Amino acid sequence: MQTHQEGPVSVEIKDTDKYGVEEADFISANTLKVRVKTNAPKGGGEEQGGYATVMLRDKVDTSWAVIIDGEHVEQPTDVELHVFGDSGVMTLISALEFAAKSLREQVEKNQATKKE
Numbered sequence: 001m002q003t004h005q006e007g008p009v010s011v012e013i014k015d016t017d018k019y020g021v022e023e024a025d026f027i028s029a030n031t032l033k034v035r036v037k038t039n040a041p042k043g044g045g046e047e048q049g050g051y052a053t054v055m056l057r058d059k060v061d062t063s064w065a066v067i068i069d070g071e072h073v074e075q076p077t078d079v080e081l082h083v084f085g086d087s088g089v090m091t092l093i094s095a096l097e098f099a100a101k102s103l104r105e106q107v108e109k110n111q112a113t114k115k116e
Contacts, residue, residue, distance in 0.1 A: 031060035038089055046084035052092055055080045 002013045006026075014023040023035045035055040042050035056079045058064070066073045083092045 025059065027060075030058070030062040032062050033057040033059050040089040041086045044086060046088070048085070050086050050089060051082060051084050052089040053080060053082050054092070054096075 001015060004011050004013075008028055010027040012025045012027065014025075016022050019037070020039075021035055021037045023033065026032045026034065033056070035057070036053065038050075038052035040050040040052060042048040044050070058075070058077055064075070066076050066079050081092070083089055
């Protein structure tokens with residue numbers, strides 16, 4: 001296991017298991033576990049068998065909700081997203097990178113505004 005700090009969040013990265021699953025705990029006032037796995041690229045679409053899975057699990061005090069097709073789920077324990085095909089995997093990666101970058105920039109902007 002590897003541990004490092006990302007701002008106020010402690011990150012514990014577990015060793016990859018025998019099935020290729022990578023897992024990490026993100027620890028602050030709450031703890032969120034993230035598990036990821038992919039077998040991509042497989043050389044095409046869903047029919048070639050490529051996939052990726054991202055799972056988020058509340059381990060301690062994560063206050064959250066999920067809305068799927070208008071259905072609101074309060075305080076789920078686990079949320080999993082599965083995409084299929086090489087294109088699905090690559091667009092998911094790009095979308096998650098965009099979300100992380102945008103959220104970081106918004107938090108920094110909000111912090112700067114607070115100090116004024």
